[in-house]
Amino acid sequence: MPLLSCRATARACPSTRPPAAFWTRSEWLTATSALAAQISSFTGRPVLANGFGNGRRYFASPGPSKLLLSGAVRSTSEGFMKKPRGAIDRYESASHWSQEATMLADANLADRVALTVTKTWGGGDAQQKAAWQLYSLATFLLGNGGHSYYAFLADPSQSAALDSPLYHLPIGRPLRAYAGTGGLYQRWFSNGRVLVNPGTQPQSLALGTTYRTSDGALVTALTLAPHSGQILTRP
Numbered sequence: 001m002p003l004l005s006c007r008a009t010a011r012a013c014p015s016t017r018p019p020a021a022f023w024t025r026s027e028w029l030t031a032t033s034a035l036a037a038q039i040s041s042f043t044g045r046p047v048l049a050n051g052f053g054n055g056r057r058y059f060a061s062p063g064p065s066k067l068l069l070s071g072a073v074r075s076t077s078e079g080f081m082k083k084p085r086g087a088i089d090r091y092e093s094a095s096h097w098s099q100e101a102t103m104l105a106d107a108n109l110a111d112r113v114a115l116t117v118t119k120t121w122g123g124g125d126a127q128q129k130a131a132w133q134l135y136s137l138a139t140f141l142l143g144n145g146g147h148s149y150y151a152f153l154a155d156p157s158q159s160a161a162l163d164s165p166l167y168h169l170p171i172g173r174p175l176r177a178y179a180g181t182g183g184l185y186q187r188w189f190s191n192g193r194v195l196v197n198p199g200t201q202p203q204s205l206a207l208g209t210t211y212r213t214s215d216g217a218l219v220t221a222l223t224l225a226p227h228s229g230q231i232l233t234r235p
Helices: 025-043 065-070 094-109 126-143
Strands: 048-050 074-077 113-119 149-153 179-181 184-189 192-197 203-212 218-224 228-233
Touching: 025 048, 025 065, 065 074, 065 094, 094 113, 094 126, 113 126, 126 149, 126 184, 126 192, 126 228, 184 203, 192 203, 192 218, 218 228
Parallel strands: 048 074, 074 113, 113 149
Antiparallel strands: 179 184, 184 192, 192 228, 203 218, 203 228
């Protein structure tokens, strides 16, 4: 199967295209997806792709990476929310952020799976990395339709299986899709709420009742800093 050794940025395999030709993004993704479908049909097992990149690549035109899902049942987004080695204080714009959350919802609607990984490999202290974990996990919870997975890697030596207290917050099941008002996005769960501020200005909200924040504080109102998230549970 010559396609197995081809790369998106390299010359095409000689057995499939002339030596001087290059794959376009759409051609590469379509061929890769077709190969995944053939392997799945032959083995009777689902195939995992690695190529979503991030929300922008998932919806890019031409050549959206979501094309991988026409043959693979799931794919990995290793740049979810952040370039792995990008500066710790470098954030996506609000419009690009929205594509990250929408990517999860879109993949799940197609009965496919997105495996998201957020990496803070570009430096930063423990507090900054913790803030990124909460921000990216809150975004994941906004968009996840129940079929996707999340991992956070603070540095290259960390295992994706490393547990966190954030993964055990009892928010319950989602009650509806997420929605945004005035730059603040939130989703209601049976035992809590998830809020995200992807913009550049602080956002304040009266909660109407008492909630417990992810670090244990009891609050009836909340102000989210720019590029931050919060996971609230009922006390």
